[in-house]
Amino acid sequence: MTRVVEVPAQLDDRSFDQFARAFADPSGRRLLFDAHATQWASPYGLVGLLAAGQAATERGPERPLLTIPGDRDVAHYWGRAGFFEHAAEWFEIHGKVPRVKPAHSSDVLLEITPVRGTDDVHSVVEAIQARSAAILSGELGLEATATMGFAMALSEACQNIVEHAGTSGWVAVQAYHWRRRLGRRVVVIAVADAGVGFRHSLEATQASRYGDRWSDATALEAALFQGASRFRDPGRGQGLGGIARYVNRWSGKLSVRSGTARIAIVPAWDDDNPLTDGLPAFPGSQVLMIIPAQQPE
Amino acid sequence: MRIDLKTILQRTVSSLYGDLVTRPTGQAVRGGIEQVLEALDGEQIAVIDFGTVGCLDISCADEVVGKLLLQHGQARYFLLHGVAASHCEAIEHVLERHRLAVVARDREGRVRVLGPMDETARLAFTLLSDRGPADADELASRLSLPPEAVQQALEALRGQRLVQRSADGYMALSA
Numbered sequence: 001m002t003r004v005v006e007v008p009a010q011l012d013d014r015s016f017d018q019f020a021r022a023f024a025d026p027s028g029r030r031l032l033f034d035a036h037a038t039q040w041a042s043p044y045g046l047v048g049l050l051a052a053g054q055a056a057t058e059r060g061p062e063r064p065l066l067t068i069p070g071d072r073d074v075a076h077y078w079g080r081a082g083f084f085e086h087a088a089e090w091f092e093i094h095g096k097v098p099r100v101k102p103a104h105s106s107d108v109l110l111e112i113t114p115v116r117g118t119d120d121v122h123s124v125v126e127a128i129q130a131r132s133a134a135i136l137s138g139e140l141g142l143e144a145t146a147t148m149g150f151a152m153a154l155s156e157a158c159q160n161i162v163e164h165a166g167t168s169g170w171v172a173v174q175a176y177h178w179r180r181r182l183g184r185r186v187v188v189i190a191v192a193d194a195g196v197g198f199r200h201s202l203e204a205t206q207a208s209r210y211g212d213r214w215s216d217a218t219a220l221e222a223a224l225f226q227g228a229s230r231f232r233d234p235g236r237g238q239g240l241g242g243i244a245r246y247v248n249r250w251s252g253k254l255s256v257r258s259g260t261a262r263i264a265i266v267p268a269w270d271d272d273n274p275l276t277d278g279l280p281a282f283p284g285s286q287v288l289m290i291i292p293a294q295q296p297e
Numbered sequence: 298m299r300i301d302l303k304t305i306l307q308r309t310v311s312s313l314y315g316d317l318v319t320r321p322t323g324q325a326v327r328g329g330i331e332q333v334l335e336a337l338d339g340e341q342i343a344v345i346d347f348g349t350v351g352c353l354d355i356s357c358a359d360e361v362v363g364k365l366l367l368q369h370g371q372a373r374y375f376l377l378h379g380v381a382a383s384h385c386e387a388i389e390h391v392l393e394r395h396r397l398a399v400v401a402r403d404r405e406g407r408v409r410v411l412g413p414m415d416e417t418a419r420l421a422f423t424l425l426s427d428r429g430p431a432d433a434d435e436l437a438s439r440l441s442l443p444p445e446a447v448q449q450a451l452e453a454l455r456g457q458r459l460v461q462r463s464a465d466g467y468m469a470l471s472a
Contacts, residue, residue, distance in 0.1 A: 118319040122311075125318050125352050148352050148383030155318040155354040163320070227394070235359040235394065242355040242390050 002065065003027055005052075007035035011045030013255065013288050019045075021280035023052050031056050031064035033091065038069045043172035043190035044288050046083050046112060050170050053090030055194040055283040068095035076100055081172065082111030109135065109187065110173035121158045124171060125151045132187065135175050139185055141294035142250060150187070150291065153246045156239035157191045157287050164230065165195025165284060182269055182292060189289040197285055198223050198258040201230050216259030217277040224256065224263055243289065252291040257282065267292075298337050299378070302361070303349040305329035316352040323360025330365060339372050342470055348379025348404070358387040359394075366397045374458050376470050377401040377411070385411060400459050400470045408469065410459060417442060418450040425460060425469040432466030 005022045008015035023031070033049065035041075041049070056064040066087065069075045078084060079100035087093060109131045113124055133147045142150075154173065161169035175187045195201075199219040206228050207214040222228035224244060229237030240256070244265050247254040255264040255272065262276045269292065306314055309325040317326065330345065337343055345361075347353070353361075366375065380388065380401045392398060392412030402408045408426045410419060421436050431439075433448035440447065451467050454460040460467045 118321050121319050122314055122316065122322070125316050125354075129316075129352060145382040148381065149386060151316070151352040152318075152354045152383065152387060155316075155352065156356065159319055159354075159356055235363050235391070238355045238359060238390060238394055242387065245386075245390065 001029050002032045003029040004032045004034050005064075007033055007038045007041075007049065008045075009037055010040050011035075011038055011049065012040070012042035013044045016045065016048055016257070016282075016286070017279050019048070019052075020282040023056075023282065024280045028060070030060060030062050033064055033066045036067045036070045036095075039071060039074060041074075041078065041083075043081070043112070043174045043188055044192070044286065046078065046081060047170040047172055047190050047192035048282075048286055050083070050086055050090060050112070051192040051194040051284055051286070052282075053087065054167070057090050058194070063090060063092050066091035066093050068093060068097060070095075072098070080111070081108055081174075082113070086112060086114060086170065107175050108172075109175055110171065112170050112172045114168055115158045115161045115171055115191075115193075116168040117162055118159075121155055121162065124158055125155050128154055128173060132173070132175075135187060136291075139175070139293065140187060140291065141296075142291070146250065149246045149249075153243045153289060154189055156243050157189060157289065159239060160285065160287065161191065161193045161195065164198070164201040165193040166201075167193060167195040167284075169193025169195065169284070178292075184293040184295070186290050186292045188291075189287070191285075191287040193284040193286075195284045197283065198256075202228055205230055205232060215277070216261035217263070217275060220256055220258055220261055220263040221275065224265075247289060247291070250291050250294065252289065254290075255288040256285065257288075258285040298333070298341055299344045299346050300330055300333050301346045301349070302326060302330075305333075306350075315350070316354075317350050317357040317361060318352055318354040320356040320360060323357035326357070327360045327365055330361070331369075334369060334373065337373070340374070342374040342376050344376050344378045346378045347381070347384050350379075350381075350384065353384045353387045355387050355390055358384075358391045362388050362399065363391040363395050363397065366392075366399060367395060370397065370399075370458060374461070374470055375399055379404055380411075388412075398457055398459060408471065415450060415453065417446055418454050421447055421450050422454055422459060422469055425467060426471070430463040430465035430468040435466070 076098045079098045084097050136142045171191045199216045202219050227237040251267045260279045264272045266272050309329040398412030401411045437444040437447040
């Protein structure tokens with residue numbers, strides 16, 4: 001028996017909790033991820049879908065099934081974004097996978113890229129500097145020095161996987177025009193893994209301080225606002241704070257989801273909650289960073 | 298003594314890398330710096346050259362600057378050379394965490410102290426750096442501050458090994 005997990009028509013950070021709810025049922029049956037009717041998936045949605053595939057593969061005897069989007073353009077976009085290259089490892093794919101090679105373009109600044117170790121972080125940082133400078137300074141109106149800060153934030157987000165997830169993960173970077181949501185161009189970094197999550201990672205060093213209050217939400221608060229780390233080294237735990245500082249400086253958004261909670265640095269242009277608890281459980285951690293085009297003063 | 302970070306990065310980690318990112322990379326580079334320091338007299342200024350470094354992330358800055366200062370800053374003089382604005386962001390973040398300060402020269406040749414610091418000490422350092430060696434009375438007169446407060450700030454700067462004693466009083470670190 002299989003259980004169908006419907007992939008939302010618009011798979012992005014806003015519909016992710018709906019997707020997580022469909023995924024969360026621990027019935028033990030083989031899962032079928034049905035993306036046939038999916039019309040759009042953001043980088044956050046795509047790396048989250050890969051994390052779901054990995055988690056389902058690791059908890060069951062068989063890889064889950066995945067039906068690819070019926071819309072040819074949507075499937076081609078998933079191919080260009082590098083999704084199918086990695087999906088074959090975690091899904092039994094049904095449907096005709098388009099023969100397109102992952103390639104960066106003016107929009108796909110970094111195709112979906114696995115992050116397994118520090119070498120991958122070096123490669124990602126090198127690639128993004130070369131590809132994003134023109135977009136960040138030319139189209140988004142950020143100072144030229146912001147490119148390095150962007151690479152720094154990306155590096156820290158990726159290292160979060162290497163240092164804390166206990167498994168590999170994925171990163172993707174894309175620029176696009178948010179006509180309806182913001183009316184401006186944005187650059188989006190999406191990072192996801194199916195690892196142990198913040199609560200488990202920090203438990204040994206932080207849980208006793210919180211007692212009964214220890215949860216996914218308090219773990220995220222401790223990590224983002226207090227620089228908590230699973231290491232006792234006082235220099236550890238600065239990465240997320242550094243990302244938050246960068247995002248704040250450029251009126252961007254940072255959102256970190258782990259387990260049943262999500263914490264966010266929310267800019268004036270967004271209506272997300274700073275902290276949301278009681279969400280449908282989802283494995284690992286998912287980080288979203290959005291830098292919008294700067295508005296002339 | 299100038300210590301070129303990119304050379305150390307490529308010798309200790311990979312000849313292909315130009316960015317100081319990830320904590321293991323920072324640990325390896327710090328190890329390379331410490332090897333060079335062994336041959337250096339404690340009174341010599343170790344000039345850490347960032348001039349050819351691309352991206353510097355916070356984890357690497359914590360190893361290459363934060364931990365380096367924590368472990369050797371009491372006994373050695375350090376000057377960061379050729380730092381870019383983006384490097385300063387990562388370095389400042391780390392220095393705030395550890396409550397440390399270091400002298401840095403940017404790519405335009407401007408010298409300043411990075412890290413948290415008392416305002417009187419910062420003003421005194423800037424004057425020493427801009428106008429050359431001076432004693433506490435001279436600086437106090439220029440800053441319109443009590444000489445005792447300036448003397449105290451200068452001694453604090455000396456304790457942090459950001460200034461040295463000179464025949465004329467105190468001088469800012471320079472290379």
